[in-house]
Amino acid sequence: MFTKEEWKSNLVGCMEILLFMPVGVGRFKSSRSAAIKSFIVPIALLPILLTVMVAMSAGFSVGILLSLHMIRIVLAAVLFFAVVYFLSKQFERQEHFYKFVNVVNWSNIPGVLLTLPILGALVLGYDMTALESYAVFITIVGYIYSAFILTHCFRLPWEMGGFIAIVGLEIDQNLLDVTVYIRDLIAV
Numbered sequence: 275m276f277t278k279e280e281w282k283s284n285l286v287g288c289m290e291i292l293l294f295m296p297v298g299v300g301r302f303k304s305s306r307s308a309a310i311k312s313f314i315v316p317i318a319l320l321p322i323l324l325t326v327m328v329a330m331s332a333g334f335s336v337g338i339l340l341s342l343h344m345i346r347i348v349l350a351a352v353l354f355f356a357v358v359y360f361l362s363k364q365f366e367r368q369e370h371f372y373k374f375v376n377v378v379n380w381s382n383i384p385g386v387l388l389t390l391p392i393l394g395a396l397v398l399g400y401d402m403t404a405l406e407s408y409a410v411f412i413t414i415v416g417y418i419y420s421a422f423i424l425t426h427c428f429r430l431p432w433e434m435g436g437f438i439a440i441v442g443l444e445i446d447q448n449l450l451d452v453t454v455y456i457r458d459l460i461a462v
Contacts, residue, residue, distance in 0.1 A: 276311070284380045291377070291419060292384050299426040302380065304373035312379035319386045320347070326389050329396040330409065334461055346453045353449075354442045358424070361438055367428045374427040381419060388412045417443050 276284075283301045290298025302308070327343045328336055355375065362368045389412060392405050417439045425435030 276314075280308075284376075285383070287377070288380055288384050291381060291423065294422055296426045299373070299377055299423060302373055302376045304370065304376070306372050309372040309375040309379075312376045315379045316351075316382045319382050320344075322386050322389065322393065323347070326392050326396070329392070330402055330406070331457065332402065334457055338457060338460055342453045342457055346449045350442075350446045350449050353445045357441055357445070358438060362428055365428065365430065365434075367430070370428045374423065377423050377427055378420070381423065384419075385412070385416055388415065413443075 280303075287298040287301030290301070292298075324340055324343055328339045331339050358374060359368065359371055362371050362374075392402075392409060395405055396402065420442055421432065421436040421439035423435075424430065424438050425432045428435070430438075
């Protein structure tokens, strides 16, 4: 598990990244063990994310939605990390890959905090269509932070960090389109 110092350092790093402070990226460890251990964070936060995704797709079987979104999330993460590793190897920056994995996994905490208004609206019974624009906003902000993290983890020009983040966006959006298509196909 994480030590008290790791919790403190990584949470402070997350908050500094939210403020676009490059020093936030430097707070994370760049070791294989830290990167592997950091997967605990997104796994622990997965139920909250899946709850929001299922709520945004009301009217379909919860089991089907959970299965499809779980597969999509895992596949998107694997593809994104594979693309980032491939590109980091091309730029001879693969020594920073473990730090990147660590930072990205911990940055799920601020991402989930941004989804809390959607979860609150769900609990209070508000119309979810009113929050779709907020969901788009969260998505865009998430990719802006991804570009920032990529730029500062790998010490790349910001244009390249933005490009890699857009590749991640394309992976996720295409997999979301496939997920919605399969969901609609199964529901018929």
